[in-house]
C-alpha cells in the first residue's frame with residue numbers, strides 16, 4: 019500500500035531520526051510512504067483567530083499538492099504539522115465562505131481545494147491500516163521474546179496529538195493509543211499523569227526557564243513511575259524533553275538523565291531493522307544502551 | 312453632566328474592546344461563569360501574573376490596559392488544556408490569541424524574538440523558531 023507523505027521541515031533536519039525510522043518501519047510493515055513532490059512549511063501553528071485566513075494558505079496549499087498527485091489522504095508524523103494541517107482542513111471544509119475566499123486568492127493553483135483531503139497521523143495508520151495485532155505478530159517473528167521485552171516506556175502525548183477534540187487521535191484526557199502501540203512492540207507502558215501535560219512548546223526560544231521546569235516535572239514523574247525511556251511524536255517535545263536535559267541538570271543537579279526517542283525509533287528497533295535507520299546520533303541522551311541490548 | 316458623558320464614552324470604548332476580543336476569538340465571553348477550571352488545569356498558570364479565568368473577567372470589565380501589560384497572554388503556550396476542559400465550552404486559547412493579536416496588529420512585537428544569537432538559532436529546531444515568530448511577531 020502506498021500513502022502520500024508530508025514530512026514537514028523539522029523531519030528533514032533535526033528530526034531526521036524521526037523520518038528515517040518512520041520510512042524504514044513503515045516499509046517493513048507494508049506501507050510505502052511517498053513523499054509529496056512539492057510541499058511547503060505548514061506554518062507550525064494553527065491560526066486561532068476568526069479572520070486570519072491568510073495563515074491557512076500554507077496548510078491548504080499542501081493539501082492541494084496531495085490532490086495534484088491523485089490522492090485523497092496524506093500522512094504526517096510531526097504532531098505540530100498534523101494539528102495545523104488537520105485543523106485547517108476541517109475549517110476550510112466546513113466553511114463555504116472561507117473556502118471560496120481562499121480558492122479565489124490562490125487563483126494560480128490549477129486544482130481547486132474542495133475540502134476533500136483527509137489528514138492522518140502516523141500512529142493512526144499503524145492502528146487502523148496496519149493494525150496493532152499485525153505489528154505484534156511481526157515483532158514476535160523478528161525475535162522471540164520481542165527485542166524490547168521488559169522495557170518500561172513512558173508514552174508522552176503532549177498537546178497537539180490530542181487537543182482540541184475535533185482533531186485528537188484519541189481521548190484528550192485519557193488516551194491509550196500510545197500504550198497500545200507500546201504493547202504491540204513488545205514493551206510495557208507505564209502510566210504517568212504528566213503524559214498529556216504541555217512541555218512549554220515554543221516558549222523554549224525565549225523562556226528557557228519555564229520549559230526547564232515543565233520538562234523536569236514531566237520527566238521526573240515518568241521516572242518515578244518506573245520508566246526506562248520516553249517516547250514522543252513531536253520534534254518540539256523531543257527538543258524540550260531531550261536536549262533541554264542539559265539545562266535541567268544545571269538547575270537541578272540531582273536530576274538523572276533518561277533517553278527520549280520518537281515512537282518510530284522504538285518501532286524500528288523492535289522490528290530488528292538496520293541500526294542505520296535509528297539515527298541515534300541525533301538524540302541528545304543516547305538511547306543505545308537502553309533500547310539495543 | 313460632564314461626568315455622565317465621560318462614563319458613557321468610557322463604556323463605549325470598553326465595549327469596543329470586548330467586541331473586538333469576541334470578534335477575533337469567535338467566543339462568547341458572557342458564557343464564562345468563573346468556575347476556575349481553566350486556571351486549575353493550566354500548566355502555565357504558575358508563571359502567569361493574571362490567571363486564565365481572571366483574564367476573562369478582566370475582559371468582561373473592559374480592563375484592556377491591565378491585560379495588554381500582563382505577562383499572561385505571552386506565557387500561554389496554546390496547549391488547549393483549558394479549551395477541552397471548560398464546562399461552558401469557552402475556548403480560552405482562542406481568547407488568549409485574540410489578546411495577543413490586538414497588540415501584534417499594531418505592529419508591536421513581543422520582546423525581541425528576532426535578536427537571537429547564531430548558536431541559539433543553530434540549536435533550536437525549525438518548528439520552535441517558526442511557531443515562536445508566529446506567536447510573538449507582528
Ligand code: SF4
Nearest residue numbers: 343344346347349397
Ligand atoms: S473553565 Fe470556562 S467557565 Fe470556568 S472559569 Fe474557565 S473559561 Fe470560565
Ligand code: SF4
Nearest residue numbers: 353387388390391393
Ligand atoms: S492554552 Fe494557555 S491558558 Fe489554556 S491551559 Fe494552555 S497555557 Fe493555559
